[in-house]
Amino acid sequence: MKFLRVLVLVPYFLLASFPLFWLGLTSLKSYEDSISNTVKFVPSAEAAAPNSVRFQASFEAYRSLAQPVAGTPNNFYQYLGNSVIVGVVSTLLAVVLGTLCAYGFSRFRIPGSKDWLFFILSTRFLPPLGVVVPVLMMYRSMRLENTHLGLVVLYTGFNLSLAVWLMKGFIDDIPRAFEEAAWMDGYSRLQTFWRVVLPEAATGMAVTAVFCLIAAWNEYGFAMTLNNYEATTVPVYFAGLQGNIKGVPWPQIGAGMVVFVAPIVLFTVLVRRHLLRGVTFGTVKG
Amino acid sequence: MSYLVLEQLQKTYAGGTHAVKGIDLTISQGELVVLLGPSGCGKTTTLRMVAGLEVASSGSIHLAARDVTHLRPSARNVGMVFQFYALYPHLTVRQNVEFPLHSAGMLKAEIAERLAAVAAQMGIERLLAQYPRQLSGGDQQKVSLARAMVRQPALYLMDEPLGTLDSDQRLSLREIIRARQLELKVTTLYVTHDQEEAMSLADRIVVMEAGLIRQVGTPREIYKNPRDLFVAKFVGSPGMNLIPGTITRDGSSADFTPEQSSARIPIQPQLPAGKAILGVRSEHVHQHPEGPIEGNVVTDEYLGHARNVHVQTRQGRIILRELGAETHEKGRQIRLAFDPDHVVFFDPTSGDRL
Numbered sequence: 255m256k257f258l259r260v261l262v263l264v265p266y267f268l269l270a271s272f273p274l275f276w277l278g279l280t281s282l283k284s285y286e287d288s289i290s291n292t293v294k295f296v297p298s299a300e301a302a303a304p305n306s307v308r309f310q311a312s313f314e315a316y317r318s319l320a321q322p323v324a325g326t327p328n329n330f331y332q333y334l335g336n337s338v339i340v341g342v343v344s345t346l347l348a349v350v351l352g353t354l355c356a357y358g359f360s361r362f363r364i365p366g367s368k369d370w371l372f373f374i375l376s377t378r379f380l381p382p383l384g385v386v387v388p389v390l391m392m393y394r395s396m397r398l399e400n401t402h403l404g405l406v407v408l409y410t411g412f413n414l415s416l417a418v419w420l421m422k423g424f425i426d427d428i429p430r431a432f433e434e435a436a437w438m439d440g441y442s443r444l445q446t447f448w449r450v451v452l453p454e455a456a457t458g459m460a461v462t463a464v465f466c467l468i469a470a471w472n473e474y475g476f477a478m479t480l481n482n483y484e485a486t487t488v489p490v491y492f493a494g495l496q497g498n499i500k501g502v503p504w505p506q507i508g509a510g511m512v513v514f515v516a517p518i519v520l521f522t523v524l525v526r527r528h529l530l531r532g533v534t535f536g537t538v539k540g
Numbered sequence: 541m542s543y544l545v546l547e548q549l550q551k552t553y554a555g556g557t558h559a560v561k562g563i564d565l566t567i568s569q570g571e572l573v574v575l576l577g578p579s580g581c582g583k584t585t586t587l588r589m590v591a592g593l594e595v596a597s598s599g600s601i602h603l604a605a606r607d608v609t610h611l612r613p614s615a616r617n618v619g620m621v622f623q624f625y626a627l628y629p630h631l632t633v634r635q636n637v638e639f640p641l642h643s644a645g646m647l648k649a650e651i652a653e654r655l656a657a658v659a660a661q662m663g664i665e666r667l668l669a670q671y672p673r674q675l676s677g678g679d680q681q682k683v684s685l686a687r688a689m690v691r692q693p694a695l696y697l698m699d700e701p702l703g704t705l706d707s708d709q710r711l712s713l714r715e716i717i718r719a720r721q722l723e724l725k726v727t728t729l730y731v732t733h734d735q736e737e738a739m740s741l742a743d744r745i746v747v748m749e750a751g752l753i754r755q756v757g758t759p760r761e762i763y764k765n766p767r768d769l770f771v772a773k774f775v776g777s778p779g780m781n782l783i784p785g786t787i788t789r790d791g792s793s794a795d796f797t798p799e800q801s802s803a804r805i806p807i808q809p810q811l812p813a814g815k816a817i818l819g820v821r822s823e824h825v826h827q828h829p830e831g832p833i834e835g836n837v838v839t840d841e842y843l844g845h846a847r848n849v850h851v852q853t854r855q856g857r858i859i860l861r862e863l864g865a866e867t868h869e870k871g872r873q874i875r876l877a878f879d880p881d882h883v884v885f886f887d888p889t890s891g892d893r894l
Binding site: 363429431432434438439440441442445450453454 | 554591592593612613614618619620622624626627628629630639640643644688697
């Protein structure tokens with residue numbers, strides 16, 4: 255059994271992590287090495303022959319991240335800052351609002367609750383970019399263009415339906431008897447929500463947060479169209495690099511990618527215990 | 541005197557289900573009263589209305605001379621034990637038991653004192669640092685009892701607290717519940733569908749069926765003197781044997797003649813003549829060579845301390861309890877007689893006692 259697990263997991267890990275690994279290598283290369291015909295994968299301290307598998311490693315690409323993007327005053331780190339602000343705030347909002355909304359649908363008798371839930375889900379049916387023009391016009395008249403708030407509102411809106419549905423599943427699985435016991439123990443509904451429901455829902459909230467954060471982190475279309483440069487996120491930065499007349503600066507993309515992916519990996523690792531419990535929720539309970 | 545008073549308590553659910561159809565019940569302080577009935581009889585709904593977890597559709601609930609009908613559960617000062625323990629999984633046993641005390645904003649020293657006392661009473665001191673999922677069902681229910689007791693509430697409510705436990709755990713916990721309840725003299729309302737549990741625990745049993753009370757009485761009264769056919773059949777394991785027939789009066793004496801039989805069984809003379817159903821407990825039926833009822837043995841169940849012999853007669857299935865070790869062969873023909881002091885009669889149309 256253990257052998258089988260290794261047999262499946264090790265090749266899969268290599269396959270899945272190879273692109274990241276290769277980007278990491280590319281981030282250490284010079285531009286010439288990054289587009290060399292020879293496959294170069296052994297970093298070394300000094301210069302290597304053009305047909306060698308060795309290449310001279312440097313942090314030049316990481317330094318280049320600090321240079322402003324053509325046509326804007328912003329460098330990569332300002333884009334990253336925007337991603338962090340927009341991603342974190344919209345994720346928090348979606349998880350908090352989604353949890354409260356899901357609790358309501360789960361615990362109270364709401365007239366037409368099935369229809370409301372379907373309506374909430376249906377907001378995901380339309381590809382978001384299908385409404386880019388009306389959104390752009392609304393944002394222009396409300397002066398939400400070029401602001402963090404604009405993207406936060408938009409991403410929260412898109413993620414909310416996912417958050418409500420995921421959290422409703424998790425809260426439905428929390429036995430009502432826990433809350434009833436807390437009421438009998440002298441707590442109000444709000445205190446009970448805070449002290450009994452939330453700790454039990456933490457797993458679901460972690461799962462939901464990962465999904466929302468990844469969605470906001472990767473979104474490109476609206477970040478691109480609703481901004482000149484003031485609140486643009488990292489995906490827009492990468493797209494901008496493609497238009498470079500000197501060719502696509504692969505080492506710089508690699509370096510940016512490493513910095514961009516790291517927070518998500520870190521966050522996922524931090525909540526991985528919750529994630530595992532979340533994924534197996536329901537199956538273990540039988 | 542009257543400590544918990546339910547008056548014309550009714551519950552109709554939004555779907556139209558009339559779960560409780562008017563309950564009148566008065567419970568004295570320190571009494572343990574068991575609501576007993578088959579599933580769907582409204583006993584749990586009644587309990588949950590007393591708890592405040594369900595809103596009464598009509599009627600009133602008074603606890604310690606205070607009208608609590610419309611109070612929130614948290615304002616009623618009632619401790620509840622749930623069938624599935626309902627211990628908070630993210631808290632340790634200690635935190636679970638302390639939880640009700642924090643809501644009251646109690647001082648740390650007093651919390652520690654109460655916790656120590658209740659942990660000793662329930663014998664859960666060694667479990668305090670563990671999480672509920674690490675405990676057996678019996679231990680979880682002990683913790684749940686401790687949590688209900690720690691606040692020293694005005695009333696305990698127990699919703700089938702032993703329903704999911706193994707039989708040995710059930711017996712020991714039953715003893716603990718009764719011992720603590722007697723010691724602390726806390727009025728308790730206890731729901732179960734297990735009549736043996738009801739018998740062993742209760743000061744008084746309330747037999748319910750279809751949202752109504754059928755009979756209220758001590759376990760002895762309920763067992764010996766069931767007020768109607770439902771109670772006779774439901775209480776006892778097995779339930780009462782019921783034999784349809786006719787009562788005839790002749791001057792100062794009366795006889796009972798079972799259906800499809802010409803036997804005449806002398807009975808108490810004050811009973812009215814006409815169709816009737818005779819009820820008799822298994823332990824008051826015995827073999828007798830001239831017995832008025834005749835039948836064939838169907839099965840002979842060995843219970844260790846006794847045997848239940850199922851006999852098919854022309855009047856229906858009759859079960860008698862025998863203490864001897866010798867078993868009857870299947871199909872054997874035997875005659876049965878009843879202990880005349882221990883038979884009761886019911887009206888076949890209304891089901892009530894004659």
